[in-house]
Amino acid sequence: MAQLEMEQFKIKIRQDFVKLLDLLSRVLAADNYLFVGASNDDNERLSVARGLTNKFVEHAITILHLSYGINLNLPSFKFSLTDFASIDVLTRASLEAFLTFHYVFYVPQTKEEKDYRYWAYKAAGIAERGNAPASTEEYKQKQADEKKEINKLHQQVKENSAFQGLAEGQKKRILKGEWRLKSWREIAIDAGFSEMIASHVYRLLSGQAHSSFLSIVQSVEIQINGGQEGAISNSMGIMNPVIANMVREYCGLFPKAQEVLIKDGEGSGIVDWWIQIDRSLNEFKKVD
16 A cells, blocks of 8 residues: 555544444434333343443543543643553453443344343353452442342353253353353454454454553554554554444444434445455455
């Protein structure tokens, strides 16, 4: 790609990032996540799905904000930077938020499968703070109540036909708190992402989040060579197909949101374009 074409593509990446984020915000505003006549369990599940999407939007908004640079006056000096490292961390968090949405809320088709995956996800989340030291009697009581809730959820899971169809080893993993039986890579491939994003990019983003040696070396090189803007453009280029998939799957789960997407011809086109851009990467490069 020629230099001029590359610069034009960088401009398109940022412009489409804003358009996709605006589109996702508009489908969220359709306010249709509670259905008249739906059971309380269904309403709770759909409310959590919407909450997860809100989390995704907040990460994306922060990425956009950070992309413009940060200026801060401290008592001893003025601080100015382009925080590409935090953008990478937020990109990873956004990808995992979408993959959670895909695995727990979008993929299940039958009521049994929807219930089993949601109950397993909920129980695992509640259990995360079960071993935290309790400093007050009120908190101790909260932990006791949550333990009862976990036991109730586990009993519901055990009686669920979708759970009963799993292998014994898988059942044990679920009851120990492993709410997903697939790796992030496997879920990403199932969601239609390229091997590039599912494997290579995800590993690099994880390295940045965990301060790996390679991520530090790369960060220093970027700063020395003045490549911060390029690094941010790369991250936003990764985010665009992730946002596009989030829009598509959210609309697939919420009918009124789907109506908003259908009426927006330009937005629908951008969603399809970025999804196809990512999937086309499998044709050009294989990642071991």
